[in-house]
Amino acid sequence: MSTSVWDLYGDALQRQPLVAPPSRRRAAWASLWRFRTYLRPYASRFVIMFVVALLGTGVGIVTPLIARAIIDGPVANSDRPGLYALGALALAVGIVDAVLTFVRRWIVSIGTLGAETGIRLDLYAKLQRLPLGFHGQWDSGQLLSRVMNDLSTMRRFLGFGLLFLILNVLQITVVTILLIGMYWPMGVVVAVSAVPVVALCLLNERAYTRLSRRIQDQTGDVASSVEESVQGLRVIKAFGRGRHMFAEFDERATRLRATALERVRNVSRFWTFLEVIPTVTLIAVLAIGALAAAQDRLTLGTLVAFITLMLSLIWPVAALGFLLSMTQDAMTAADRVCEILDAPETIVDGPRVLDAPRGALRFTDVAFRFPDADDDVLHGVNLTVAPGETVALVGGTGSGKSTLTALVARLADVTAGSVTIDGVDVRDLKLAHLRSLVATAFEDPTLFSMSARENLTLGRPDATEAEIDQALEVAQAQFVHDLPWGLDTRIGEQGMSLSGGQRQRLALARAILTRPRVLVLDDTLSALDIHTEALVEEALRRVLVGVTGIVVAHRASTVLLADKVALLESGTITHVGTHAELLAGVPEYRELLSADFDAEAELA
Structure with missing residues (x-):
């Protein structure tokens, strides 16, 4: 028998709240880590998703090696049958990569949407259990922002950001090792270029977290203004205060825009440096590779494979900024959601039931x-x-x-x-x-x-x-x-x-x-x-x-x-x-x- 939404809601009403992290200072990762319980029913799907994604990354790494085999083998030796065979292998690898991408996206959608629904049900049930005094202290727009926007932010991170953050780090590590093995002078240049990337990530993290939290809070303020204006529309019209209410909304919306632009400037500077570093590294590698190939210390196929593999690192390195930004957004969203889940429930169930109530x-x-x-x-x-x-x-x-x-x-x-x-x-x-x-x-x-x-x-x-x-x-x-x-x-x-x-x-x-x-x-x-x-x-x-x-x-x-x-x-x-x-x-x-x-x- 399938479980109805009312059964799920009843379970959520009875469910014990998540255990709060010991310190709000550690709430960033601790809050996000608390939601792992919602992923457990989909653990097998997430394992399959990770394996499929890992295979897809492996296929992407294998493709340049096949290109090197084609150039140094059939192309260099004019071996037409070998060229056909390796070309068919490259085509098969491309098809496998496309199939793996489809499977990964399908599986991750099931898991993350299910987890998001579970959190949203529990959050709504928690709001029902909280006393009226709690709701009197919170703007409804702030609560709505947490139930909708923040949970969507967490879902996007769990379904995309977390996976590719792990995969990109693995890809950068594995490809760097392969590059060092192919020709160590160029490989060392690539490895050294990772140092400024790590430094930039650490420097950007604190500022981005602060701006992200401010934006999410201000989004709740804007939502509160819209809701209050809609519910009080008759009063606003009756007193002719449309311009006044619009001015208040404009002030909040403008403040949100200014904070968002500040975050955009912060992210733009960060991503610019992340784009520049791979480009400078590529120029240095091309110079070293051209010199080595001219001195016959490096085959043409190895040089092509090296450059191709290195180019495959540009997106993972550049995406680190985007992925780390998504991570900060998700951690801030999780912290905001935990503010509701951690709120004390002062009105709780008692144990007794009256058998024949009289009403005294x-x-x-x-x-x-x-x-x-x-x-x-x-x-x-x-x-x-x-x-x-x-x-x-x-x-x-x-x-x-x-x-x-x-x-x-x-x-x-x-x-x-x-x-x-x-x-x-x-x-x-x-x-x-x-x-x-x-x-x-x-x-x-x-x-x-x-x-x-x-x-x-x-x-x-x-x-x-x-x-x-x-x-x-x-x-x-x-x-x-x-x-x-x-x-x-x-x-x-x-x-x-x-x-x-x-x-x-x-x-x-x-x-x-x-x-x-x-x-x-x-x-x-x-x-x-x-x-x-x-x-x-x-x-x-x-x-x-x-x-x-x-x-x-x-x-x-x-x-x-x-x-x-x-x-x-x-x-x-x-x-x-x-x-x-x-x-x-x-x-x-x-x-x-x-x-x-x-x-x-x-x-x-």
Whole structure:
């Protein structure tokens, strides 16, 4: 049975992260070396590829020797049958070389593309496992650059650069030994010319590495600008800030161009010297060879073979600059990818699963602080929600309501205290199990570039049509049936083809469809008109029966969905009671709801 992409993704989610190198200073080779595990499934193919490439190099070295045999033999002795035989051998060698090249390229493509896919799957799965705090600190363009550009750079090096770096060094070594054996004075000249080549490579390495890393980082910045501009296009147009955003993009793109040109200048100087050295060496060899041939110390065939072999070294020597540049790019790319793979996973699976979950929710002395922040967002939060009970969470802007609700599904972890479901700390539950118990609908809903049905059943792909229709009815999201292709209509990236209220209703239906034990509504009704809100609230009253609910409320009408109200002020819960009790006894609560409620009429 073939393995599906979902099986591979599941394996990637469970896979342990690669062991980080002991020092980031050694990250260049160490980071690249870590990815050898992805090449192991293709080890046999890489061995065959290397053998085939080695044979191809050998064929290239043999060809000048055949030319020497032809010149010093059949040509010098006017041996026509011998000329035909050696000519046929040379033709056969050329055909073999072409076949070996095809086989090598075919095999290396299978291996390197497979390894790249494996790394990309694990990298994507790692991004899924990382906490929201990590994603809040990274530009999406930087992550995209690593998943796409950096992995492609590594693949090109593994499939081409690494192979030819080894082969070219072997070819230079073997051919130099052969040249010394043919006629040592000229061979020594060739060997000595390798010294400045090695020196140039060592001098160029550090500068190229620095520029390569800067270019890859700036490429991520440019990608971030493009993504932000596309996603925020409506805001940019609404405020007439197109020129301003273009200026920012132009600045980043110009900076990338300047760095790229600096690298081009660096590489051009390097390659120029690499081209000059073989040329100067060839002139010296021709002078020595001509003198030796004139004095009969060297046959014409040997001279031709020597020159041909030496010419075969020009590309390997000149390509060293390109190959070493590719090596530096790959090492820098590997280091950037390892920055993601090495990021700590602060939210990890627990061992437990609830057999018969009831949905009893409890916050005990909960505190939360964002990474690198000085003050707690939440502190000393205590709240108990019985199974089937609904609590409205009310508080001013910035009081920590959304942060508190995020702790239930472990979108973030408490920094002190505990959140429990049925007496079990949520950190002790398996993540997949926990998030099947808790469903969250957000104020700013996220929809994906897929069909309305796929967005709706994201949390429960096995839902029946009847269950889908019921969830749509509760959320008053029947508008999806009026779309051009109904539920199968693609709604576009971020659901931009829908209104804000439509996106909220579809996200609410998605949460309801999962049939959770705990339903968290993070101000989910804020974008609805009064009439639609009333219909949704009426349906939610039926849905919330038997379901533990936390409703973040800004409107007084939404508070009436709850059995009790918790008032959140300055990061802690100061009052808990019924709506009427808080109206009567808590002035801060009356002030929060004053825009929507007539307190005296409500108390009456």
